[in-house]
C-alpha cells in the first residue's frame with residue numbers, strides 16, 4: 001500500500017464560549033497548553049499547540065469562544081476568533097452537547113462551513129448524563145451542513161480515542177514537504193506568556209463572579225538567570241479600585257493563595273523552583289482602553 005503523504009497545517013478550534021476547545025487542545029497534545037475554567041470566555045488570545053508524528057504535524061490554534069460585541073475586550077475576542085478562521089488551513093467546529101439548545105451550534109456550523117475551508121466537527125462533553133439524544137441531534141446538524149462528526153470526552157477518554165481523533169483531524173490538512181515547526185515542540189508559546197495565562201487561570205479558580213473577567217495579568221519582570229532560582233514579578237491589573245481589596249483579601253490571604261497555586265504550576269511547567277511575586281494594579285476600565293488592550297497584546301495580529 002502506498003504511504004500517505006505527509007501533511008501539515010494550522011487547524012483552528014472554533015466554537016461557542018465554554019464548548020471545551022481549550023480542553024480538547026490539551027487532551028490532543030497531552031500537555032496543559034491552554035487554560036481551562038468552568039466559566040465562558042476564558043481564552044482571550046489564540047494559543048498554539050503542536051502534535052507531530054511521521055504522518056504529519058497538526059498546529060492547533062485554540063481560539064476564544066465566539067461572542068458578539070461592539071466594544072472593548074469583547075470586540076477583540078470576536079475579531080480574534082474570526083481571524084483564527086481566516087488564518088487556518090482547516091477548521092474544527094467544537095460543539096458541546098451541554099448546551100440547552102442547539103441554536104448556537106447551528107450558528108457555529110454556518111460560520112465554519114461558510115469559510116470554504118476543509119472542516120470537521122468534534123462533539124464534546126459526551127460523558128455528561130443523558131446527552132445521547134443531543135449527540136444524535138448534533139450529528140444530524142453536522143450532516144445537514146455536509147460535514148463529518150467525531151465525538152469526545154475531554155475528561156474521560158484515553159489514548160486510543162485520542163489517536164483515533166488525531167488520525168481523522170490530520171486528514172483535512174494540506175500536504176506538506178516537512179513540518180512547519182520543530183517536531184520536538186508541543187507549543188510555540190513562550191514560558192512568559194504561559195505563566196501569565198496560568199496566573200489568570202488561578203484568578204478564575206480563586207475569585208468569584210465577574211472579577212476574573214475584568215482582570216489581566218502582565219509579567220513585569222522575568223529574570224530567568226536569578227539565583228538561586230528564576231524570579232517572576234507579575235501584575236494583576238483590575239479595572240476598578242473596589243476590586244483591589246477583594247483580590248488581596250484579609251491579611252493578603254487571597255493573593256497569597258493565587259500566588260501559591262500559580263507558582264506550583266509554573267514550577268511544574270519550568271521543571272524547577274521559581275520565585276513568584278504578585279502585585280495588584282488598578283487601571284480604571286482598562287478593558288475599554290485601546291492603548292492598554294494593545295499593551296496586553298489583545299490586538300489581532302493581522303490588523
Ligand SMILES: Nc1nc2c(ncn2[C@@H]2O[C@H](COP(=O)(O)OP(=O)(O)OP(=O)(O)O)[C@@H](O)[C@H]2O)c(=O)[nH]1
Nearest residue numbers: 017018019020021022023038041042043065125154
Ligand atoms: N464533562 C466534561 N466537561 C468538559 C469537557 N470538555 C470541557 N469540559 C469542561 O467545560 C468547561 C469549559 O472548558 P474549556 O476548555 O475552558 O472551554 P473553551 O471552549 O475553551 O471555553 P472559552 O475559552 O471560554 O471559549 C471546563 O469546566 C471544562 O472542564 C468534556 O468533554 N466533558
Ligand SMILES: [Mg+2]
Nearest residue numbers: 021022042043
Ligand atoms: Mg478556551
